[in-house]
Amino acid sequence: MSTTQNSGRWPHEAPPAGQDRWSWRPQLLSELPLIRRELRRSLVADTSDAAAEQEEELHERLVLLMDELLSNALRHGRAPVAGLVRRTASSWLLVVSDAAATVPPHPDPDRDPARGGLGLRMVADLTTAYGWCSDGGRKHVWAVLAPA
Incomplete structure (x- = not known):
């Protein structure tokens, strides 16, 4: 991971290319449980029986990451919010957009974990690449999740 990514600032760059798989346009936080269920079902249906346990x-x-990014957009962004899952050659790409185009993701690397608000740090820790444009x-706001 680059030093830019570790500094608490998210890189300002476009996401890698990928094939659109699933998308949502939530308006309320209360819609997130349904989106989580739909995404789980879609992922299971998209996985072969032989790979199911590994995946x-x-x-x-x-x-978890899609839920976190959508939650952040609904809480801190501006409507309309959209979430998109894409497939690249070797990984998954999550892209969440909102209408607050000039407001970058702002993780606080020095924040006390007891105060919450660690979602962006978690996204950065669990992904192989991330950024925004x-x-x-x-x-x-996007993140790449590759198999371990």
Whole structure:
């Protein structure tokens, strides 16, 4: 991971390319449990029986990270919010967008864990790459999750 990523600032760069798989447009935090269930079902349906056990932990991390990014967008971004799961050649790409195009993700690396608000740090710790960009009046926060 680059020093930029470890400094508490998210890199300002476009996400890698990927094939769109699933998407959502939540308006309320109360919609997140349904999105988590739908994503879990979709991931299981997309996995072969032989790979299901190996992929279970990866899928749970993917669901956790999508939930965290959507939650952040709904709490700190500006509507409309959208979440997208893409597949790359070797990993999963999560992209969450909102209309707060000029407001970057702002993790606080010195924050006391007892005060909460550690979601972006968790996303950074559990992924192989992450960043954000803006275009067309939208901010796109993204993270890449690769198999272990």
